[in-house]
Amino acid sequence: MVAFPGRATRRNAMHHAEHYRAIVDFIAGIGLPIREAALPEGTFLPGVELREGGILVDPARLQWPGDLLHEAGHLAVLPSHVRHIAEEDQPNAADAAHAGETEAMAWAYAAVFEIGIPVEVLIHDGGYHGRARDLLQMYAFGVYPGLRGLCEAGLAAAPGFTPDCGE
Numbered sequence: 001m002v003a004f005p006g007r008a009t010r011r012n013a014m015h016h017a018e019h020y021r022a023i024v025d026f027i028a029g030i031g032l033p034i035r036e037a038a039l040p041e042g043t044f045l046p047g048v049e050l051r052e053g054g055i056l057v058d059p060a061r062l063q064w065p066g067d068l069l070h071e072a073g074h075l076a077v078l079p080s081h082v083r084h085i086a087e088e089d090q091p092n093a094a095d096a097a098h099a100g101e102t103e104a105m106a107w108a109y110a111a112v113f114e115i116g117i118p119v120e121v122l123i124h125d126g127g128y129h130g131r132a133r134d135l136l137q138m139y140a141f142g143v144y145p146g147l148r149g150l151c152e153a154g155l156a157a158a159p160g161f162t163p164d165c166g167e
Contacts, residue, residue, distance in 0.1 A: 013063075016121045020065040026115045027055065027072045034068070044088060045071070045127075053084035066122035069111050073104035077155065098149035106146030107155065109139060 014020065027034045033054030039061055043049045047062030048071055055071055062068075075083055077099045112122050123135045138145075144158075151161035 014059070015064055015124065015126065016066065016117075019115075019117045019121050020059065020062070022115050022117060023065050023068050023121075024057070026111065027068060030076070032072050032075050034072070050074070050086050050088055053086045064121075064124050064126050066108075066112075066124055067127065069108040069122050070104060070127075073107035073111070074099075076107050077103040077150070077153065098153040098155075100146070100149065102146030103149040103153070103155075104146070106144055106150050109144070110150075110156065 024034055033052075035054065035056060036059060037056045039047060039049055039056060039058035041061070043061075045064075045067045047058040047060070048067050049056045050071060053075065055068060055075070057068060075086055078086060079096050079099070082096055108122055109119070112119050119136060119139065120132075123132050123139075125132050128135055147156060147158055148161050150156035151158055156162075
C-alpha cells in the first residue's frame with residue numbers, strides 16, 4: 001500500500017467515524033454494556049463482538065460504526081433475564097419471542113432517528129449481503145419488518161399493531 005501524506009493508510013479505516021462517539025454514548029446511555037477492547041481479526045463483524053451480554057468494540061478494527069447499533073438491537077430485543085448470557089451465538093427468536101433479526105433491525109433503525117444520524121450509517125454498503133440499497137428503499141416506502149414484534153414485546157407502539165395508537 002502506498003502512503004500519501006495526510007491520508008489514512010490502514011486498510012480497515014472506519015467509515016462514518018464522525019458518528020462513532022454518538023453511537024457508543026447512545027448505547028451506554030440506554031444501559032447496554034459497551035466497552036472498547038482489543039479484538040482479534042476474524043470477528044463476525046470487524047471490530048465488534050458480543051460477550052456476556054455486552055458489546056466489545058475495537059475502534060482500530062471497526063469498519064462501520066452502524067454495526068454497533070445493529071448488535072445493540074440484538075441485545076435490546078432480548079428479555080433482560082437472558083440478555084446477560086448473550087454471546088456471538090446469542091439467544092434469538094428461537095430462544096425468546098420477538099428477538100429475531102428483523103426486530104433487531106427495526107430497533108436499530110429507530111435508534112438512528114433517536115440519535116439523529118443518517119440512516120446510511122446503519123444500512124451501509126459494506127453489509128446486508130449487498131442489499132443495503134434495497135433495505136433503504138423498503139424503509140423509505142414505510143415498510144418496517146420487525147415492527148410488529150417490537151410492538152408485541154412492548155418495545156414500540158405503532159398504528160395497526162398497538163391498541164389505542166391513533167389509527
